[in-house]
Amino acid sequence: MATKPTLPPNKQTQNPTIEPEKRIEEILSYPILLSDRVDEAVKEAESFKFECMEVGKKVGNLCQMLRAAVRLSTSSTTGVSFYDRPLRRIAAEVSKNLEKSLALLKKCKRRSVLRRVVTIVSAADFRKVLSHLDSSVADMKWVLSIFESGGTGGGIVLTLPPIASNDPIVSWVWSFIASLHMGQLQDKMEAANELASLAKDNDRNKKIIVAEGGISPLLKLLKDNSSPDAQIAAAAALYTLANDKEIVTSIIDDSGVPIIVQVLGDSPMRVQIRVANLVATMTEHYPLAQVEFARENVIRPLVMLLSFDIFMDDPKIRGGKQSIHSIVQINKEMEKSLSRPGFGSSLSMHYPEGSTKGGNHRKERENEKPEVKHKLKISCAEALWMLARGSVENSRRITETKGLLCLAKLVETEQGELQYNCLMTLMEIAAAAESNADLRRAAFKTNCPAAKAVVDQLLRVIKESDIPRLKISAMRAIGSLSRTFPAREMRVIGPLVEQLSHSNLDVAVEAAISLGKFACPDNFLCIEHSKSIIEFEGVLPLMRLLRSNEWAMLHGLILICYLAINAGKSVDLERAGVLSAFDGIDRAFIAQHPELKELMPRAIYHLSVFHHSHTHSGLLAQMKF
Incomplete structure (x- = not known):
């Protein structure tokens, strides 16, 4: 048996x-x-x-x-x-x-x-x-x-099986993902759009899509260059999903970064817009994505796309006697670099001039509508902003691709979202340079045309812009670069001091913070810069900040203390009644901020050395907590 x-x-x-x-x-x-x-x-x-x-x-x-x-x-079909x-x-x-x-x-x-x-x-x-x-x-x-x-190719099935009667979303996700795997191209596009719609509803739907294996077929659809519309649908679905650290990790683990960079380098502009947005949101929500994208050299194609149709040999931004290289020369240099092994997978650089894909996309870009080109630049600038944020290495990569020149030109010529994104990118690069001396010396040397172009545009925004967020970004960038400016830098100090009197309190406070970086002891030229701030009549508007909210008072006090310590001999400080103002500061407020507990006694001491006052002894006694 x-x-x-x-x-x-x-x-x-x-x-x-x-x-x-x-x-x-x-x-x-x-x-x-x-x-x-x-x-x-x-x-x-x-x-x-x-x-x-x-x-x-x-x-x-x-x-x-x-x-x-x-x-x-x-018996699955080959390729399915x-x-x-x-x-x-x-x-x-x-x-x-x-x-x-x-x-x-x-x-x-x-x-x-x-x-x-x-x-x-x-x-x-x-x-x-x-x-x-x-x-x-x-x-x-x-x-x-x-x-x-x-x-x-019969389409998506939306009936409800008994196993999913308590959670119909699961059955819909199964059906959509099955269509992505096994459907015809039109069905795949529809499924990608449906998944994007589900993902927009709530975060739970996003987690279900990822848990049920939706990332891999979306990446495969994104990679399929036979249909730009299908690529757009896939990129839109991935973009909607990728606002969570765990989901971004899933995309990275599914080898999504090389695919994304490849599509960015060799696709029509309308596809590149979506892919650049995807790069931005992935990088924004997970810092590890910065490293992964940098490893695939995404920065070079982004800078190239951002600089498309821009010529940097404009006489308005020439750096002294030496003119800035035109973007044509920059593009040639980047194409040469991209053609070398190890510089990422931007396919458009690997096709010869007469080849079908490279040639067609080049012609498409030249004939594309201006609004599409503009949207692409906005997306690329945002992606660069997110890549540079908090990353010294990525900021260095941007400067090495001549990105500073392109960003400076766009800040000068553009308005709205594109100008803002470029300005924020420059702000992040400047912040990275502030924390890294090597980057600061390499990218922001005084005689460097790119650095001069950037500073010129930052100062122009500070002086001419009516938009507070632009002024604030530009001032932060200038403050981060404070250690790159020579002694008695009138060209920079003056515009910042003017903003201390701005009607928008946030702008005035940001000006005080930026000037504080010029006057702080960490700056080798703090004494010279402090004298310049006083010469530009910055003391009185600083005193007005002391009568505002606590945030303004804190940064106003810090800067005044720096001025007193570095240039206590100035009569402007005595005329403004700085000691009397110190006497009116609540001790509880000072106790909340350790930096003030250290700075104010030193400031009072330096003022008392040069100016006779009956109150300085009592003030020093009050400062001893």
Whole structure:
């Protein structure tokens, strides 16, 4: 007598998805084996024969569908991946119901009188089992329908299987992802758009899409350059998903960064806009993405796209006697660099001039609408901003690609979002230079044309712009570069001092913060800069800041203390009544800010050395906490 195959333990079949290394054929073999066992139990049943036969019919139907699923999974078309995640979940549920059916049928087998008395089987038990089997049949019909629909181009299936009755979103996600894997191109586009729509609704939907394997097929669709519309749909879905650290990590783990950089380098402009937005949002929400994108050299194609149609040999931004190189020369230099191995995967640089893809995209860019070109520059500037934020290495890469020249020119000639994004990029690069002496010396040397162009535009924004956020960004950048300016730098100090009197308090406070970086002890030329601030009549507007809110008072006090310590001899400080102002500061406020506890006694001491006052002794006593 042939031995029957041994069934695997129940614990191994409860949730097959926890063992992703198992092939789907192995997962399906267990319920198929159970179906055969049920068929044998039907034949051996002595009681409730009619009910047992009904169970057998439904199980036989299930077995046929399970075998059909096996055939589908093993006969996938070349280049088409089989999406088995819903089938794994449904197979686990089917196995549970088949186990229940087998246990019930075994109770109907001939046995001793005592066992028959102890074991009671009722019609209700069969109704319950038949109901479970009906659900499994419906689940299998549904999962087969999405596979057949995907394989034949029949469109997306939006019916609801019983397994997802409590959470319909899961079944929709399964259907959309199956279409991405197995559908025709139009179906894939529709599925990507539907996933983007679901992701916009809430964060839970995003996590479901990622958990059910939606990232990989979206990246594959993005990589497919046969349809720009499909690439746009994929990029839009990924962009909607990528506002969470864990999801960005999933994109990185799925080797998404090389694909994104490749598409950025060799796609029509409308695709590049979406991909640049994707780079920006991934980098914004996860700093590790900065490193990954830098490793794939995304900065060079971004700078090239940002500088498209811009000529840097404009006489308005010439740096002294030496003119700034034109963007044509910069592009030639970057193309030469990109053609070398190890400089990322920007495909447009690898196609010869007459080749189909490179030539066509070049012509498309030249003939593209101005508004599309403008949107692309906005997106690229934002991506560079996010890449530079808090990253010395990426900021250095931008300066090495002549990005400073391009950004300076756009700050000069553009307005609105593009100007703001470029200004914020410059601000981040300046902040990186403030924290890294090597970058500061390399990129912002006094005689460097690029550095001069950047400073010229920052000062122009500070003096001429009516938009507070632009002024604030420009002042922060100038403050970060404070250690690069020579002694008594009238060209920089004067405009900052003027902003101390600005009607917008945030602008005035930012001016004080920036000037504080010129006057602080960390700046080697703090004494010379402090004298310049006083000469530009910066003391009186600083005194007005002391009568504003706590934020303004704090930074106003810090700068006044620096001026007193570095240039206490100045009569302007005495005329402005600085000591009297110090006397009016609440001690509790000073106690909240350790920097003031240290600075104010030193400032009072320096003022008392040069100016006679009856109050300085008492003030010094008050400062001792």
